[in-house]
């Protein structure tokens with residue numbers, strides 16, 4: 001029997017994982033990628049001896065990566081190694097309070113009690129609820145195609161129904177957190193998790209309160225070699241599976257025959273396949289590859305997720321008070337989100353995230369130096385003046401860091417680069433530079449994301465951060481599993 005052929009459009013983490021899964025199923029797989037490198041947002045660059053992960057920096061649930069090696073009969077540790085961070089994140093407040101979010105839930109609750117005066121039991125109870133919500137409700141959404149969830153047998157959904165509190169749907173995450181804790185700093189720390197899918201905690205449903213389970217109960221991980229080793233190890237695995245990669249090849253059309261996806265056009269050639277999977281942003285897939293204006297417009301009916309401004313700074317000194325992941329909170333979180341999601345602007349007192357992989361591995365920066373990935377949440381692109389906004393943001397970030405860290409950070413920046421919503425769009429074709437496709441600001445958002453299989457076109461599937469179940473590495477990897485399970 002002839003081997004069936006699958007084409008994957010885009011070599012982001014979800015495209016790579018889908019290619020590996022389909023190859024393990026016996027398909028001959030070809031991946032077309034417009035860039036010259038694999039990984040999409042999960043890419044990397046080196047500048048003057050400093051290693052920079054260009055996009056994602058927070059890694060949870062490594063089992064979704066290692067599972068792919070097992071699936072192909074390989075030992076994951078031969079390709080990919082990682083370690084758990086002792087401190088999931090370090091939080092800095094303008095008041096001078098510093099909180100270490102230890103990866104161990106009990107130590108974290110003790111820290112919240114001693115630094116903030118928060119009731120330790122409230123923190124532990126919150127994390128227990130987050131865990132059961134994740135296992136009883138979250139996993140249903142993350143592991144199944146959206147259309148199958150409503151058809152699941154009662155035995156599978158009964159726990160979800162029992163665990164669903166009305167407040168999860170009808171309260172915002174912030175309102176829910178205010179009802180759970182006594183200290184505003186605790187509320188702010190737990191509100192932050194809405195940004196994990198580019199959402200606004202003052203609008204997004206309290207269902208997102210399950211997200212801290214991943215970081216505070218399960219932990220955050222550091223892949224040795226930096227985040228890029230996730231891409232590199234999966235790319236090596238894919239090559240070993242004889243998957244064919246065609247780089248520098250922009251796909252310009254998905255062609256149909258009798259309502260079936262039958263071929264793609266790339267480099268003016270038509271290449272046929274039995275199955276086509278698009279890992280491209282879903283808006284661009286409909287608009288440019290399928291020429292379907294109506295479906296493209298439908299995608300935009302959902303609010304876009306936030307974007308970001310990132311400064312990559314080579315720092316020629318070290319800051320012992322910083323960890324792998326650090327957050328410097330705004331003093332007015334509510335107005336910061338209002339600026340981002342309603343005024344489509346940056347806030348003058350931004351919350352700043354700093355990731356420093358040289359804290360985990362010295363070779364990520366020259367001796368005595370640190371590689372800083374400095375990120376501020378930003379609105380998606382609606383043609384704001386990004387050059388001006390970025391300059392203003394840089395000044396605000398430096399002033400805030402100088403004030404909290406009691407330093408003059410500019411003196412230590414020896415090399416620099418940046419990313420903003422327009423370059424996120426141009427480098428990874430993410431419409432308007434949104435990091436996660438659509439936001440989860442509405443309670444129906446999880447149901448309204450694009451499903452993984454086309455309803456009107458046979459043999460066509462969608463995978464990655466802009467479709468079900470959502471953005472972020474673990475969800476993209478789950479999306480690849482859902483797609484592969486849908487393909488018989």
Ligand SMILES: Cc1cc2nc3c(=O)[nH]c(=O)nc-3n(C[C@H](O)[C@H](O)[C@H](O)COP(=O)(O)OP(=O)(O)OC[C@H]3O[C@@H](n4cnc5c(N)ncnc54)[C@H](O)[C@@H]3O)c2cc1C
Pocket residue numbers: 009010011012013014015032033034035038039040041042054055056057058059249250251252279280281308310424427428429430435436463464465466470471472473474476
């Ligand atoms: C700055 C930033 C920080 C982030 N932080 C985190 C984090 O800390 N943790 C986390 O889990 N997630 C994070 N994310 C989100 C995460 O990076 C994404 O959800 C995930 O990487 C998306 O993977 P993907 O495979 O869906 O798509 P992408 O990585 O966007 O890949 C899509 C690929 O398709 C290619 N492509 C597009 N159009 C075409 C075409 N016409 N023809 C051929 N190829 C095409 C693109 O070049 C790209 O390589 C972050 C994202 C960004 C940008």
